[in-house]
C-alpha cells in the first residue's frame with residue numbers, strides 16, 4: 270500500500286509503518302448579541318486548533334429586527350464587528366465529528382437564534398446524521414444565578430434527541446474548581462461590566478481540549 274493512500278472510510282492516512290488519524294472536525298456554533306459568547310467561542314476555537322482539530326467557527330443567524338439591534342449600542346457594535354463570521358448551516362453539523370454550541374441565557378433558556386438553528390437540523394436528525402457525535406455547550410449570563418445551568422441543561426435536552434454524546438467538562442481539571450460549572454464554560458457579564466477574564470478563558474480552553482480528545486477517541490473507535 271502506498272504512502273498516504275487512504276483507507277476505504279477516508280478517515281485515516283495509512284503509511285507502510287503507521288496509521289495517522291485524520292484530525293477531529295469541530296464546529297463551534299454560537300449566538301451572541303453583545304459579544305461575550307462570541308469571545309468564548311474564539312477562545313475555544315484557538316484552543317481546539319492547538320489541540321489539533323480542524324475548526325469551523327460559526328454564528329447562528331440573527332432573527333431580531335434591525336430596529337431592536339440599533340436600539341442597543343453594544344448589540345449594534347457586535348453585529349457590525351461579527352459581520353464576517355460565517356453563518357452556520359446544517360451542512361456544518363453533518364461535516365463535524367464534534368459540535369460545541371454557545372449562547373447567552375434568555376430567561377434561563379437558550380437564545381431563540383440558536384434554537385432556530387437547532388430546529389433546522391430536523392432533516393439530518395431524520396436521517397440519523399446527528400447521532401454518534403460529541404456535543405458540548407457554553408453560556409453567558411448577566412447575573413450569577415441567572416440560569417446558566419438551566420440554559421445548558423435545556424441545550425442538552427436536544428442532544429439526547431440527536432443520539433449525541435454530551436461531553437461536559439465536569440470537574441475533570443483543577444480549573445473547573447475555580448469556575449465551578451461542570452455543565453460547560455460559563456461567564457457572568459454583570460450587565461456588560463465584567464469582561465471575559467482568565468477564569469472563563471481557562472475553562473473554555475479545558476472544554477475545547479476535552480471535547481477534541483474525546484471526539485478523537487470516538488472517531489478512531491468508530492473507524493476501526
Ligand SMILES: Cc1cc2nc3c(=O)[nH]c(=O)nc-3n(C[C@H](O)[C@H](O)[C@H](O)COP(=O)(O)O)c2cc1C
Pocket residue numbers: 300301302303304305306307372373374375376377378409410411412413414415416456457458460461
Ligand atoms: C431577552 C433577554 C433575556 C435575558 N435573560 C437573562 C437571564 O435569564 N438571566 C441572566 O442572568 N441574564 C439574562 N440576560 C442577559 C444575557 O444573557 C447576558 O447579558 C449575556 O452575557 C449576553 O451574552 P452575549 O454578549 O453573548 O449576547 C438576558 C438578556 C436578554 C436580552
